Amino acid sequence: DAGVIQSPRHEVTEMGQEVTLRCKPISGHDYLFWYRQTMMRGLELLIYFNNNVPIDDSGMPEDRFSAKMPNASFSTLKIQPSEPRDSAVYFCASSLGTGKNYEQYFGPGTRLTVT
Amino acid sequence: AQKVTQAQTEISVVEKEDVTLDCVYETRDTTYYLFWYKQPPSGELVFLIRRNSFDEQNEISGRYSWNFQKSTSSFNFTITASQVVDSAVYFCALSHRDKIIFGKGTRLHILP
Numbered sequence: 001d002a003g004v005i006q007s008p009r010h011e012v013t014e015m016g017q018e019v020t021l022r023c024k025p026i027s028g029h030d031y032l033f034w035y036r037q038t039m040m041r042g043l044e045l046l047i048y049f050n051n052n053v054p055i056d057d058s059g060m061p062e063d064r065f066s067a068k069m070p071n072a073s074f075s076t077l078k079i080q081p082s083e084p085r086d087s088a089v090y091f092c093a094s095s096l097g098t099g100k101n102y103e104q105y106f107g108p109g110t111r112l113t114v115t
Numbered sequence: 116a117q118k119v120t121q122a123q124t125e126i127s128v129v130e131k132e133d134v135t136l137d138c139v140y141e142t143r144d145t146t147y148y149l150f151w152y153k154q155p156p157s158g159e160l161v162f163l164i165r166r167n168s169f170d171e172q173n174e175i176s177g178r179y180s181w182n183f184q185k186s187t188s189s190f191n192f193t194i195t196a197s198q199v200v201d202s203a204v205y206f207c208a209l210s211h212r213d214k215i216i217f218g219k220g221t222r223l224h225i226l227p
Contacts, residue, residue, distance in 0.1 A: 031213075043206070043217040055213065091160065103150060104215060106160035
């Protein structure tokens with residue numbers, strides 16, 4: 001089975017530009033999570049979905065960040081406008097259930113650099 | 116508040132030595148799960164193990180073993196006869212409601 005798929009793997013953009021990160025979860029997984037990883041802050045949960053519905057977006061840093069899940073096999077994380085401090089690795093993960101019961105499987109990540 | 120502490124920021128050992136990665140957690144939940152993930156230099160996060168708070172049996176998988184002690188709120192990870200391929204950042208994590216809370220990670224260097 002294919003794991004979680006993320007694209008692009010690397011993104012370099014200029015400050016002020018819109019950035020869209022994409023994720024395809026493992027088929028059959030009902031939960032999808034977006035994380036950001038930086039050296040300073042470690043792994044931070046940004047938002048998660050259950051059955052395509054956003055459940056908790058309290059980790060989304062600002063209004064510049066938005067996420068959607070139009071169907072069970074696709075999600076996007078958008079940053080508009082991007083800023084240098086958004087530079088990080090963004091991971092998407094999926095699971096059969098929530099953290100109480102099921103492990104999350106991570107995609108390879110998107111390394112975002114905003115100059 | 117829920118918290119995961121990995122006090123060892125970085126460890127270096129010579130190949131074939133045994134190494135233990137410490138993990139201490141805090142939670143007020145009566146039921147919870149603990150996890151370990153590995154992040155090799157390539158960057159992906161690889162799930163290693165999930166442990167239920169009701170199951171304090173130690174677990175062994177090849178050269179990997181995990182020691183869960185509820186009395187000390189610890190979930191330590193031991194690699195026996197370490198190999199260079201074990202070099203990675205290892206994260207301990209704790210479930211809380213619908214989320215997983217990650218520790219800051221321990222960077223492990225296995226020297227040839």
